[in-house]
Amino acid sequence: xxxxxxxxxxxxxxxxxxxxxxxxxxxxxxxxxxxxxxxxxxxxxxxxxxxxxxxxxxxxxxxxxxxxxxxxxxxxxxxxxxxxxxxxxxxxxxxxxxxxxxxxxxxxxxxxxx
Amino acid sequence: xxxxxxxxxxxxxxxxxxxxxxxxxxxxxxxxxxxxxxxxxxxxxxxxxxxxxxxxxxxxxxxxxxxxxxxxxxxxxxxxxxxxxxxxxxxxxxxxxxxxxxxxxxxxxxxxxxx
Numbered sequence: 249x250x251x252x253x254x255x256x257x258x259x260x261x262x263x264x265x266x267x268x269x270x271x272x273x274x275x276x277x278x279x280x281x282x283x284x285x286x287x288x289x290x291x292x293x294x295x296x297x298x299x300x301x302x303x304x305x306x307x308x309x310x311x312x313x314x315x316x317x318x319x320x321x322x323x324x325x326x327x328x329x330x331x332x333x334x335x336x337x338x339x340x341x342x343x344x345x346x347x348x349x350x351x352x353x354x355x356x357x358x359x360x361x362x
Numbered sequence: 363x364x365x366x367x368x369x370x371x372x373x374x375x376x377x378x379x380x381x382x383x384x385x386x387x388x389x390x391x392x393x394x395x396x397x398x399x400x401x402x403x404x405x406x407x408x409x410x411x412x413x414x415x416x417x418x419x420x421x422x423x424x425x426x427x428x429x430x431x432x433x434x435x436x437x438x439x440x441x442x443x444x445x446x447x448x449x450x451x452x453x454x455x456x457x458x459x460x461x462x463x464x465x466x467x468x469x470x471x472x473x474x475x476x477x
Contacts, residue, residue, distance in 0.1 A: 283467075288469070288470075289469055289470075290366075290368075290468050290469040291407075291453070291455075291467040292467075293464060293466075296464065306464070336405060338405075338407060340407070350397060350409040350412055351397075351407070353406055353407035354406070355404070355405060355406045356405040356406065
């Protein structure tokens with residue numbers, strides 16, 4: 249079935265460690281996104297990519313990095329520079345172009361810093 | 363800049379009744395799209411309905427309808443005949459066509475359907 253796969257679903261890390269969250273899609277979508285969600289809050293955009301080998305910062309990019317070497321994959325690295333990384337992370341994708349363009353989401357990755 | 367406002371407190375709804383979730387937005391772009399998503403306790407985001415700023419009619423998708431009032435900049439979601447499975451967080455979102463088509467989200471409305 250087509251969809252977006254995020255892994256791992258749950259992740260624990262010690263302070264000072266970098267961690268990479270995986271996001272893979274087989275929907276043949278051009279654009280991919282990473283959002284962060286804190287309890288009781290909406291989604292905030294971290295990074296997005298509209299084509300391979302290109303990506304832009306969102307509203308809260310500090311302390312995060314991404315790459316887009318393949319159309320299907322958009323991994324997010326949470327670096328030690330991120331001051332408060334404990335959150336729920338959602339990856340999404342959509343067809344490129346000016347269509348209705350709803351986002352399709354993965355099931356999320358919950359990161360806890362110990 | 364785009365801004366989405368959802369200010370209602372958590373809501374309890376009787377099964378089979380209708381519920382309206384408020385959403386107001388602010389944008390200077392003449393062309394934009396409005397979305398509603400559902401987030402159950404499992405965490406995934408489920409797309410419900412879309413309304414384009416130039417659409418003449420309010421969008422409907424099954425039991426979901428969008429009450430779009432452009433002059434008031436509001437895009438309220440109406441869920442008819444509530445079911446227990448409708449218990450979830452509901453997020454309003456907007457994408458403006460200018461720039462980069464980024465989707466901005468509100469903070470959500472919590473709905474609990476009671477039998």
